[in-house]
Amino acid sequence: MELQWNWEYLTEVMEKLIETPSPVSYYEEINPLMEKLAAELGYEVTYDRKHTVYIKVPGKNREKTVCVGAHLDTLGLMVKRIDEDGMIRVRNLGGINFNNIEGETVTVHTRSGKTYTGLVACQSHSVHVYDDAKTLERNENTMMVILDEDVHSKEEVKALGIENGDILSLEPHFTVTPSGFIKSRFIDNKACAACSLALLKVMKEQNLTPVCDTWFVFPHYEEIGHGGAYVPDEVSEYLALDIAVIGPDHNGREDRVSICVKDNFSPYDRELTDRLVRKAEALQLNYAADVFYRYGTDGSAAVRAGHNLKAGAFGMGTFASHGIERTHMDGVKNTAKLLAAYVLED
Numbered sequence: 001m002e003l004q005w006n007w008e009y010l011t012e013v014m015e016k017l018i019e020t021p022s023p024v025s026y027y028e029e030i031n032p033l034m035e036k037l038a039a040e041l042g043y044e045v046t047y048d049r050k051h052t053v054y055i056k057v058p059g060k061n062r063e064k065t066v067c068v069g070a071h072l073d074t075l076g077l078m079v080k081r082i083d084e085d086g087m088i089r090v091r092n093l094g095g096i097n098f099n100n101i102e103g104e105t106v107t108v109h110t111r112s113g114k115t116y117t118g119l120v121a122c123q124s125h126s127v128h129v130y131d132d133a134k135t136l137e138r139n140e141n142t143m144m145v146i147l148d149e150d151v152h153s154k155e156e157v158k159a160l161g162i163e164n165g166d167i168l169s170l171e172p173h174f175t176v177t178p179s180g181f182i183k184s185r186f187i188d189n190k191a192c193a194a195c196s197l198a199l200l201k202v203m204k205e206q207n208l209t210p211v212c213d214t215w216f217v218f219p220h221y222e223e224i225g226h227g228g229a230y231v232p233d234e235v236s237e238y239l240a241l242d243i244a245v246i247g248p249d250h251n252g253r254e255d256r257v258s259i260c261v262k263d264n265f266s267p268y269d270r271e272l273t274d275r276l277v278r279k280a281e282a283l284q285l286n287y288a289a290d291v292f293y294r295y296g297t298d299g300s301a302a303v304r305a306g307h308n309l310k311a312g313a314f315g316m317g318t319f320a321s322h323g324i325e326r327t328h329m330d331g332v333k334n335t336a337k338l339l340a341a342y343v344l345e346d
């Protein structure tokens, strides 16, 4: 059956997800959004104790259950200290490249639900003042956040309700160019979450049933390595949808879907990977098979945690991952189409 994709819906949902902050562990804004998006499509959401979102769709074969995971968490920061002069010092949540966030606007999310914006700066923040403004290494010990508030001391910052352990989210800068490129932070992994939602929409509208029970899951701890560490026992396959990286060792491109054969931890299951490659071939998708180095997914997190399951992974080629990233709508579409083939075809 010809699938009636709504690519505008996919793009809109991607933007909504990207514009909703969800640094590692901060689920309280994005989970209600997921409930709303699921309800609009006619699905219900359930959770496990790690606040992972589940949309469970019954299949033709009720004896087999597979998970399609697309993590919702993103890189972010956490307040580690407030300096006497009111500057905020931070710890990273996930693999932040501090060079990449200098000059970025951040939002502090306090425990009481207040938000304040600020600017990420190096402590040697101006070439007019510091000899080492260009050369000082940017890391968590040299970078800080100056709040966009009239505060000049630790006491004044604390009086705003800001405390150690508060979450900071980064401005994403979501843009779609006329040529089809998507430029934004957090394409990792909200482009993949949007592919899952776009497929759920197609399935509902065309009344399509998955091959087997299929749980679309959206974890919150991938960026620090344990998003897939808990998987319910009945799950026999974990397909991780996650961005694919691009570089000299890789055949992936922004307009392709990359099937990950091996990551930094383990090769993915050969039978499942073969199946994905055959489906990509049969559909004549623009795809690549690649081996990733400084990279892992919730699929390998599930295997590492000792679950008795097959893992597989694929996603759209993404340039400058963990920075302001870029992919192309063609890569997103190829990813969604391969996902549909996995879920709906034997």
Ligand SMILES: [Zn+2]
Binding pocket: 071, 188, 189, 222, 242, 243
């Ligand atoms: Zn990711």
